[in-house]
Amino acid sequence: MTQRVETGPLRARLARLARAGSATARARARETATTLAADIQRELPYGRAEATETRAGTAVTVEAPGLVAREFGTATRHARPVIGPAIARLMGKG
Secondary structure (H helix, E strand, C coil): CCCCCCCHHHHHHHHHHHHHHHHHHHHHHHHHHHHHHHHHHHHCCCCEEEEEEECCEEEEEEECCCHHHHHHCCCCCCCCCCHHHHHHHHCCCC
16 A cells, blocks of 8 residues: 655755755855956956856956966967966865
C-alpha cells in the first residue's frame, strides 16, 4: 500500500533555500567584483573600472586610454598587464 505524503511544505522550503543560496552567491559575486574594480582602478589612474549588476550577475567594466596595448604589448613595447594580475591576486594566486 502506498501512502500519500504532502510535499508542498518541503518544496516551499527547498525553494526558499535555493533563493537564499542564490542571493548569497550574488552578494559574494558583487563584493568580489567591487574589489576587483577597485584594485584595477588603483592601477589605472587615467582610466575607469567599475562593477555593475547585470541580469546574469555582476560585471566589471574597464576603460582606459591604451589599455589593450598595455595589457598585451605592441611591436615596440612590452606588456604591462593590469587586469590579469588583479584577477590573480583576487584568486589568491598572485
